Amino acid sequence: MKRISILGSTGSIGAQALELIAAYPDQLKAVALSCSRRTDLLRKQIVAFAPEAVSLAREEDAKAIRAEFPHLEVYWGEDGLKTLASLESADMVLNSLMGMRGLTPTLAAIDAGRDIAFANKETLVAGGELVMDRVRDRGVRLLPVDSEHSAIFQSLEGNEACRLRRILLTASGGPFRGYTRKQLELVELEDALKHPNWTMGQKITIDSATMMNKGLEIIEARWLFDVPLEKIRVLIHPQSVLHSAVEYEDGSVIGQMGNPDMKAPIAYAFSWPRRFPMTGTMRPLDLIAFGTLTFEEPNDEVFRTMTIARQACRQGGTWPVCMNGANEALVDAFLQRKIRFVQIQDLLEEVLDRHQPVERPGLEEILEADRWAREAAESIVKDCC
Numbered sequence: 001m002k003r004i005s006i007l008g009s010t011g012s013i014g015a016q017a018l019e020l021i022a023a024y025p026d027q028l029k030a031v032a033l034s035c036s037r038r039t040d041l042l043r044k045q046i047v048a049f050a051p052e053a054v055s056l057a058r059e060e061d062a063k064a065i066r067a068e069f070p071h072l073e074v075y076w077g078e079d080g081l082k083t084l085a086s087l088e089s090a091d092m093v094l095n096s097l098m099g100m101r102g103l104t105p106t107l108a109a110i111d112a113g114r115d116i117a118f119a120n121k122e123t124l125v126a127g128g129e130l131v132m133d134r135v136r137d138r139g140v141r142l143l144p145v146d147s148e149h150s151a152i153f154q155s156l157e158g159n160e161a162c163r164l165r166r167i168l169l170t171a172s173g174g175p176f177r178g179y180t181r182k183q184l185e186l187v188e189l190e191d192a193l194k195h196p197n198w199t200m201g202q203k204i205t206i207d208s209a210t211m212m213n214k215g216l217e218i219i220e221a222r223w224l225f226d227v228p229l230e231k232i233r234v235l236i237h238p239q240s241v242l243h244s245a246v247e248y249e250d251g252s253v254i255g256q257m258g259n260p261d262m263k264a265p266i267a268y269a270f271s272w273p274r275r276f277p278m279t280g281t282m283r284p285l286d287l288i289a290f291g292t293l294t295f296e297e298p299n300d301e302v303f304r305t306m307t308i309a310r311q312a313c314r315q316g317g318t319w320p321v322c323m324n325g326a327n328e329a330l331v332d333a334f335l336q337r338k339i340r341f342v343q344i345q346d347l348l349e350e351v352l353d354r355h356q357p358v359e360r361p362g363l364e365e366i367l368e369a370d371r372w373a374r375e376a377a378e379s380i381v382k383d384c385c
Contacts, residue, residue, distance in 0.1 A: 002028055002270060004117075005090035007081055007105055009033035010041045012201045013096035013119045013145065017266050018045060023279045028270060032084040034097075039065065046072065052089060055080030081105040086112035092270070095120045096145070098203055099328050100370050103127050107363070110134045117269035119145035121220045122328075126321040127366050128223035142224065143269040148217055149224060150265035151243035151256035156225070159248065167221055168245040168253070170237040171298065172197050172260075174209045177238060181302050187341040189334065197240040197260040206331045210344050211298065215309025219320055222313060229310055236296040241285070259285050304345050308352070317359040318369035319352070325373030326351040333381045347384070351376045 004021070008014045009030075021028040034055040035042040046054065046069055053073035056062045062076035075083050078101075085093050085105040093109040094117040095102050102120030109116050110131070118124075124131060135142055144150045148169055156164075175194050176184060192209040193202060200208070207213035218232050243265075245255030258264050261283070267276050278284065300307050305327075312319040330344045339347065354376055358365050 001026070003031045003089055003091045004028060004094055004270065005032035005084045005087050005092070005114075006030055006094045006096065007034045007084060007102070008036075008094075008096035008098065008119075009045055010035040010038040011096055011098065013262060013266065014094070015041075016263050017094055017096070017117075017270075018049060019281050020263055020267050020270065020276075021049065023281045024276060027276070031089050032087050034081055034084055037061075043068070053084060053087060055084050078104060082108035085109040086114065090114060092117055094145070094266075094269075095123070098122075098201065100126055100325060100367075103131075103366070104363075106131060107134060110138050110140050113138055113140055115141045115143065117145050117266070118142045119266075121146060121216045122324050124220045124223045125216050125324045126370060127363070128219065128320070129360070130363065130366065132223050132226075143272055144220075144224060145262075145265050145269050146217065146220070147258075147260070147262065147265045148244040149221060150268055152221065152225060152246060154256045154268070155244070155246040155254045159246070159254070163249045164227070164231070165247045165249050165251075166231040166233050167225065167227055168247060168255070169214065169217060169221060169232055169234050170240070170242055170244050170295075171211070171214045171234055172208070172240045173236040173238055173296070173298075174211060176209055177236065177296075178299075179302065181342070184302065184342045185340065189337060189341075192334075192341055196238070198262070200262075202335060203328070203331055206334060206344075207327070209341070210305050210331075211303035212305040212309070212327055212344075214298075215306045216324070218306065218309055219313045229313060234298050234306060236298050237293070238296075239290055239293050241287075241290055241293055257285060257287075259283060305348070308345070308348060312352070315357065317357040318361050318365065319355065319357050321361070321366050321369040322352060322355045322357075322373040323348065325370040326377040329374040329377035330381070333377070338381055339384075343384075347377065347380050350380055 030049045032053040033051050036057040055075040059076045066074040085108040092115045096119040099122050102123045106123045240260040247253045312323040333339045
């Protein structure tokens, strides 16, 4: 029985993880849950899964849950997330928090010696060196939940002694694949929230539309697999069947295929080094139904976010922190209809032009750079819009 603490249980990844836990009751148990604001859904999850502890974003919500469920340990705020991440009764932490909120709980889980099913790419984007140094020191495992990084992880297994030539990181291309810059200028919020293949939360859906999600994944892969940027190639693959692959020095390419369904990589992170048998929660891949699988080069001139991400990673220090924090603030501004779609990448470059970097930042410097970037982005949005 693997006992799991789920950070972000009411989000898309967390909810799908709970579906899997319900499907494998003899092998998985949810011992802790956290949510930000969807307290009604959290109440249903408490009743269905009987966790030992929960954490909420706001103190008033925590008080209401404590009064309703007096048997529960109830926490709140950042300290609450760190408590759930280091819970003694948990064997593993699923970090499916959105954005930089996932960094300090990740560090808490590592310090507590917990293996982490990792769905919070922003943590490695902003704190890659800090996090991976601590992972090595504590001897814990980061098991990727992103479908692409799970595919790379699976393609590397059994080949540790082999030299890789490059990682082939696939991307669907999002809803605006093939668009020109002029066409992007006409994009509305509703268009950007319609991903052709995946069902995800709003922030990651917008990141997929701008291709920033792939930029973040490039940086995540660089740290997670200790691979230089030059060995990470992005391929546009509209069908989202080949989730990613590894090319070895002899020219062999090993990849992982499956339906575009996040339950598969979540299940593998939970079951590793074994595999769970397929249940009604997942369906088999029918390659005949897909017919043709195609691959294209990304258009870096129209979608500049991947180039921005590579440059930030190459420069190091607080550059990736600033890029990530500003992007989160700009995506939020777009979701609030304060800026147009194309302004996300335009204004991101403007924020980065103002950044004064710090080399080899510690946690406090990372958090300060993140705070500055968000404020800078919000200020630019206010001035221009």
